[in-house]
Amino acid sequence: MIIWTAMFIPLLAIIILAIFFNKKMAWWEYLLVLAVPALIILGIKSGVESAQVRCTEYWGAYLTKGAYYEDWDEWITETCYREVPCGTDAHGNTKWCSESYDCSHSEYHPAYWEVTNSIGETFHVDSAYFEKLCKLWGKRDFLKMNRDYYTKDGNAYTTAFDSVLDHTIPTTTKHVYENRVQASHSIFNFREFKKGEASKLGLYDHPGIDGFSQGSILGPLSTDPNGRYIEYVNAYAGGPSKVKVFILSWVGKPEDISFQQEAYWKGGNKNEVVVCIGLNADKTIEWCRVFGWSKNEQMKIEVRNFVMAQINVPLDVLAQLLTQQFEHKIIRRDFREFSYLTVDPPTTAVVWTFILTILLCAGLGWFSVENEFDRDDPSGKNNY
Amino acid sequence: MKYFLIGLLVVVGFLGVMGVSMYFSISNQEVSLRNEVKAQQENLKVVFDATWKIIQQQANVADEYKDAFAKIYPALMEGRYGNKRGGALLSFIKESNPEFSTKLYEKVSESIEAQRINFANEQKKLIDLKREHDNLRQTFPSSLVCSSRPEIVLEIVTSTKTDKAFETGKDDDVKLFGKK
Numbered sequence: 001m002i003i004w005t006a007m008f009i010p011l012l013a014i015i016i017l018a019i020f021f022n023k024k025m026a027w028w029e030y031l032l033v034l035a036v037p038a039l040i041i042l043g044i045k046s047g048v049e050s051a052q053v054r055c056t057e058y059w060g061a062y063l064t065k066g067a068y069y070e071d072w073d074e075w076i077t078e079t080c081y082r083e084v085p086c087g088t089d090a091h092g093n094t095k096w097c098s099e100s101y102d103c104s105h106s107e108y109h110p111a112y113w114e115v116t117n118s119i120g121e122t123f124h125v126d127s128a129y130f131e132k133l134c135k136l137w138g139k140r141d142f143l144k145m146n147r148d149y150y151t152k153d154g155n156a157y158t159t160a161f162d163s164v165l166d167h168t169i170p171t172t173t174k175h176v177y178e179n180r181v182q183a184s185h186s187i188f189n190f191r192e193f194k195k196g197e198a199s200k201l202g203l204y205d206h207p208g209i210d211g212f213s214q215g216s217i218l219g220p221l222s223t224d225p226n227g228r229y230i231e232y233v234n235a236y237a238g239g240p241s242k243v244k245v246f247i248l249s250w251v252g253k254p255e256d257i258s259f260q261q262e263a264y265w266k267g268g269n270k271n272e273v274v275v276c277i278g279l280n281a282d283k284t285i286e287w288c289r290v291f292g293w294s295k296n297e298q299m300k301i302e303v304r305n306f307v308m309a310q311i312n313v314p315l316d317v318l319a320q321l322l323t324q325q326f327e328h329k330i331i332r333r334d335f336r337e338f339s340y341l342t343v344d345p346p347t348t349a350v351v352w353t354f355i356l357t358i359l360l361c362a363g364l365g366w367f368s369v370e371n372e373f374d375r376d377d378p379s380g381k382n383n384y
Numbered sequence: 385m386k387y388f389l390i391g392l393l394v395v396v397g398f399l400g401v402m403g404v405s406m407y408f409s410i411s412n413q414e415v416s417l418r419n420e421v422k423a424q425q426e427n428l429k430v431v432f433d434a435t436w437k438i439i440q441q442q443a444n445v446a447d448e449y450k451d452a453f454a455k456i457y458p459a460l461m462e463g464r465y466g467n468k469r470g471g472a473l474l475s476f477i478k479e480s481n482p483e484f485s486t487k488l489y490e491k492v493s494e495s496i497e498a499q500r501i502n503f504a505n506e507q508k509k510l511i512d513l514k515r516e517h518d519n520l521r522q523t524f525p526s527s528l529v530c531s532s533r534p535e536i537v538l539e540i541v542t543s544t545k546t547d548k549a550f551e552t553g554k555d556d557d558v559k560l561f562g563k564k
Contacts, residue, residue, distance in 0.1 A: 001523065001524075001525055001526055002523075002524070002525075004406075004525060005524070005525065007402075011399075014395055018391075018392075025391065026391075027390040027391035027394060028391075028394070029391075030391040030392075030394055030395045031391075031394045031395065031398060034395060034398050034399070035398065038402070185515075185519075186512050186515075186516075187508055187511060187512045187515065188508065188509075188512060295502065295505075297497075297498035297499075297501040297502055298494065298495065298498040300498075300501075301494050301497050301498055302494065305494065337509075340416075340417060340420060340513060340516055341512075341516065342516060342519065342520075375391075
């Protein structure tokens with residue numbers, strides 16, 4: 001709201017212009033000095049707010065098919081038009097007429113390879129990846145494309161997931177959503193971290209996506225070969241319930257680090273279930289805490305209690321439990337429930353809006369005074 | 385003079401439109417927050433009912449004990465001593481249903497813990513809504529529209545113990561090392 005107080009600047013500008021440059025001001029110029037800054041302020045407010053509330057969540061899925069489309073070409077029949085000289089007019093100037101001509105041509109379509117995941121997203125891959133996939137899934141089918149080609153008839157080869165669990169290839173994609181909590185003064189928000197503070201504390205950042213894969217296990221447990229089962233949970237539950245699991249682990253850290261991690265990730269994304277596990281030096285479990293925005297608290301307690309009842313972390317069994325917990329349940333929080341939160345732009349944005357509005361009003365005021373439009377001649381006709 | 389008046393009218397008109405739309409926007413926001421607080425207050429009752437149903441179904445407690453349950457509910461929701469074995473919850477269940485097998489207690493206490501977190505979150509949201517409403521009433525420029533509107537009074541569920549702890553600034557009942 002405070003950003004709108006910048007509207008006092010054009011108001012002040014109008015009063016100054018009306019008092020000192022009354023004769024130089026056309027009636028519509030007052031509106032100009034008022035409306036342009038109002039629109040600029042509105043634009044800044046909307047732009048800054050949408051940047052503040054913008055957040056990225058990760059959706060898991062798995063590859064279901066791959067395809068190799070051979071290169072091919074086609075003949076495009078097309079009529080084009082061009083301007084040609086067609087005599088001169090009475091003054092001797094060249095006259096131009098439109099003329100049609102045949103500009104038909106061949107169009108070449110290069111070969112490409114792509115894979116599709118269970119939620120219908122496609123990714124471009126290279127030939128080696130496609131062949132590897134065919135080998136893994138034991139399938140490489142020819143597909144006649146029946147194209148209307150010119151000289152080169154391109155067909156396709158496809159492969160499909162064989163439904164063997166260990167042949168699952170998980171994918172992760174980024175999706176943007178509105179998170180008003182992170183930009184508000186809500187009691188649901190968390191503290192800010194200074195630069196370098198998080199890494200000093202031993203906290204993790206969200207892992208990046210390499211191609212279309214993202215690791216979901218961070219810390220010492222990331223080397224556990226059974227970790228792939230957690231990736232499978234993300235792959236299979238990611239489609240229907242859009243849930244994303246992260247397993248974060250530390251050795252020799254107290255449980256407090258999980259609270260710090262929660263604050264650093266601002267509670268996690270709306271679809272995340274973050275299982276924090278503290279390990280002793282001999283890799284036995286010391287503590288476990290689960291956080292996330294999900295309203296399904298029972299699930300978090302059951303996962304925590306399950307982990308706490310173990311000596312070591314059986315990621316494969318934990319994956320089974322998570323799968324059961326996510327089945328037919330709503331895990332992803334609907335952040336529209338936070339639409340009541342007001343988002344204030346940062347102080348720097350407010351200061352820049354004030355500076356910009358002052359400059360804009362000065363510029364518009366100068367333009368209004370200097371141009372040919374006056375109080376008694378608002379259309380500027382008499383100056384011509 | 386005629387053109388000056390037109391200019392003045394245009395400016396006043398523009399400001400009027402802006403002012404009126406801002407007034408209605410702020411006013412509606414205030415009313416919607418007030419209504420949301422009311423709804424959220426009702427929502428807390430839903431959490432109470434859900435907790436009661438869990439106790440009823442998982443521990444076979446009869447309807448007539450609902451009032452007795454309401455008495456231990458605030459302490460239970462604060463998690464002060466409700467969920468531990470031998471705590472208020474188990475005593476309540478045992479009194480209401482002497483047949484209750486303590487083997488089932490883990491399941492009941494898990495459900496109650498989930499309800500406690502839900503309740504805390506719902507109560508937190510209620511406080512957050514009030515904070516937003518207070519900001520609207522007290523900060524400029526929205527205070528121009530709704531500073532005269534009444535403050536929302538919340539009904540927060542807390543135990544007598546907590547109220548007392550906040551009143552006196554002392555909470556001597558915390559047992560850090562288990563049984564004394």
